[in-house]
Every structure is written in structure tokens, then in C-alpha cells.
Amino acid sequence: MTQANVANLPHTQPEAKNQDMQAYLLGLISVAAFAMTLPAAKMLAGELSAVQVGIFRSVLAAFAAIPFLVFGRARLPNRSQVKRMLLTSTGIVYGFPILTALGMHYVPVSHGGVVLAALPLATAIFGTLITGTRPSKAFWLVSCLGFLVVMSYTVFMTGASDLYLGDLALLGAVVLAGFGYAQGGALSKELPGWQVMCWTLVVSLPILLPASLWLYDGATLSNLSGQGLGALLFLALINSLLGFFSWNRALALGGIQRISQLQLLQPFFTFGFSIFLMGEGWNWLTPVVCAAVIVLVWLAKRC
Numbered sequence: 001m002t003q004a005n006v007a008n009l010p011h012t013q014p015e016a017k018n019q020d021m022q023a024y025l026l027g028l029i030s031v032a033a034f035a036m037t038l039p040a041a042k043m044l045a046g047e048l049s050a051v052q053v054g055i056f057r058s059v060l061a062a063f064a065a066i067p068f069l070v071f072g073r074a075r076l077p078n079r080s081q082v083k084r085m086l087l088t089s090t091g092i093v094y095g096f097p098i099l100t101a102l103g104m105h106y107v108p109v110s111h112g113g114v115v116l117a118a119l120p121l122a123t124a125i126f127g128t129l130i131t132g133t134r135p136s137k138a139f140w141l142v143s144c145l146g147f148l149v150v151m152s153y154t155v156f157m158t159g160a161s162d163l164y165l166g167d168l169a170l171l172g173a174v175v176l177a178g179f180g181y182a183q184g185g186a187l188s189k190e191l192p193g194w195q196v197m198c199w200t201l202v203v204s205l206p207i208l209l210p211a212s213l214w215l216y217d218g219a220t221l222s223n224l225s226g227q228g229l230g231a232l233l234f235l236a237l238i239n240s241l242l243g244f245f246s247w248n249r250a251l252a253l254g255g256i257q258r259i260s261q262l263q264l265l266q267p268f269f270t271f272g273f274s275i276f277l278m279g280e281g282w283n284w285l286t287p288v289v290c291a292a293v294i295v296l297v298w299l300a301k302r303c
Contacts, residue, residue: 020301023254027262030247033238035269038112040239041104043231047224050105050169052215053232054098058201059208060236065198074195077203084187085200091180093204097240099173106166109270115170116270117150120263122178127256130182135257139303143257146264146296153267153289181260184244185251193248197241261300264293 044053068074077085103112124143128134187196201208224232250259268290 019253023250023259024262024301026246027250027254027259028265030243030250031262031266032269033243034247034263035266036234036273037100037239038104038109038116038270039273040231040235041101042109044101044228044235045104047228048101048220048232049215050098050102052217052220053101053235054094055208055211055215057097057232057235057240058093058204059212060233061240062201062205062208064237064241065201068194069198069202072195074192074198077191077195077199081187081190081199082203084183085196085203088180088183088187088196088200089204091176091178092184092244093180093201093208093240095176096173096180097235099169099176103166103170103173106169109273112166112170112270115167115174117147117264117267118171118174119177119266120260121147122174123181123260123263124257126178126182127185127251127260130186131256133255133257136303139257139300142296142300142303143261146261146293146300149289149292149296150264150267181247181251182256184248185256185259188248188252193250193252194245196248197244201241258301261297264297265290268293 041053048056100112103115121143124135124140184193184196184200191199250262253259
């Protein structure tokens with residue numbers, strides 16, 4: 001071993017630990033923000049249609065992304081990157097926003113957590129297919145166990161045993177979001193995470209802008225309540241834009257499959273928000289299961 005290599009050894013492990021810590025912290029912040037998706041969409045369920053919620057939040061986010069690109073002096077993506085951004089948009093610009101809003105027309109917020117419990121597993125599967133990385137069998141075992149724990153918990157909490165139209169919409173949202181998250185995470189290996197999200201929104205404007213003008217209803221928007229307006233702005237600026245700055249960065253730093261497991265905690269954040277914002281009930285089992293899920297996320301990190 002050369003002297004240079006020896007000199008570099010002490011810095012390698014601490015640097016990797018710092019990168020992991022940064023990835024998990026950024027991912028946790030994003031998961032907390034994304035957990036507000038269902039409560040915010042529920043607030044809009046009686047005021048806007050599902051398609052209006054999905055398109056309006058995305059077009060607002062796209063216009064808000066332009067100053068970030070201009071002042072951040074972001075370079076133009078190449079043709080290959082634009083194609084992959086368009087693929088990413090199918091999941092996180094169109095599919096997930098519209099389908100979650102549709103789901104909230106039919107089921108309570110806490111019930112929606114039953115289906116969204118599959119999101120970490122979906123993201124990990126698409127991450128493997130897109131990047132070609134192969135996690136260990138132990139990782140998949142822990143990932144599936146985490147899914148079963150969260151699914152069982154949310155079913156117990158909500159008493160969900162029947163299949164609703166909203167469940168089908170949310171299941172579609174899970175598949176499309178998992179695909180979009182994985183595509184965005186892979187692109188964030190080539191471009192900064194914030195640029196990936198901003199460009200994904202901006203390249204979608206040729207579709208978003210005509211669609212939003214077609215869906216525009218002045219009477220409906222003028223009668224939008226203060227709560228509804230706040231929910232729409234939150235979905236646009238936080239869930240469709242700023243939340244992805246940290247999420248894409250986390251996926252790039254920590255690996256799509258490992259960081260995706262943080263989404264196992266999303267139903268617990270959602271339950272917390274539904275309790276404080278929407279008056280839904282609390283259960284003593286919540287902190288116990290949440291602690292078990294944290295252990296499983298830690299195990300997935302070690303696999």
C-alpha cells in the first residue's frame with residue numbers, strides 16, 4: 001500500500017458516514033413533507049376535481065421552478081436527460097398528484113396510508129430495474145417485512161377491509177410515484193437533485209400550461225377557501241418542488257433502494273398530521289410500531 005493510500009484511509013470512513021447521515025436526514029425531511037400530501041389533497045377534495053388539483057399544483061410548481069434555474073445558472077439538460085425527465089414526469093408531475101387527489105375523494109386520510117405503505121417497496125423495485133444495482137437478499141427480506149408491518153398496522157388502525165375506488169387510484173399513484181422517484185434518483189447522479197426536479201417540471205410546461213388553461217374555472221377558483229388555497233400552494237411549492245430538492249439529493253447520496261425505506265415512516269407522519277389537522281383518532285400502538293419500523297429502516301441500511 002502506498003503512502004498516499006495510507007494517508008487517505010482515515011478520511012474515507014468518516015466521509016462515508018457523513019454522506020450517509022446527510023442522505024438519511026435529507027430523506028427524512030422530505031418524507032415528513034410528502035406525508036402532508038393526503039391531508040392537503042383531502043382539504044381540496046370538495047373544492048376542486050382530482051385532475052384540477054393534480055394539474056394546478058404541478059403548473060404552479062413549474063413556474064416557481066423557473067427562477068431557481070435562472071438564478072442558479074443551471075445548465076441545460078442533454079437530450080437523453082430530457083427524455084428521462086419526461087419519464088419521471090409521468091410519475092411525479094401527473095400520475096401521483098392526480099391519483100392521490102382522486103383517492104381522497106373516496107377514502108379518509110388514514111385509510112390512504114394502507115395503500116401508500118407499498119411506496120417504499122415500489123421505489124426500491126424500480127430503483128433496481130432502472131439503475132441495475134442489486135441489493136442483497138437480506139435487504140429485500142427486510143424491505144418486505146417493513147411493508148408487511150406498516151400495512152398490518154394501517155389496516156388495524158383504520159379497520160380497512162373493503163376495496164374502494166379510492167384504493168385503486170392510490171395503488172396507481174404508488175406504482176407511478178415509485179417509478180418517478182427512482183428515475184429522479186438516478187438522474188440526480190448526473191445533475192443536482194434540485195435541477196432534476198426543476199427541469200422535470202419545466203419540460204412538462206408544454207403539456208401542463210394548455211391543460212391548466214383548459215381546466216381553469218374562474219368561478220371555482222375565486223370561491224376557493226383560504227384553507228383550500230393554502231393546501232394547493234403547499235402541494236405545489238413543497239410537495240411538488242422543494243421537497244424533491246432534498247429527496248433527489250438523498251436518493252443520489254444514499255442509494256435509491258436504501259433511502260426509499262424511509263418512506264415506511266410516511267404513514268406515521270400522515271397519521272400525526274391527520275390527528276392534529278383533521279381530528280382523526282390516536283392509538284397507543286403507533287409509537288410501538290413506529291419504533292419497530294425505525295429498526296427495520298436501520299437494518300435495511302446495514303444490508
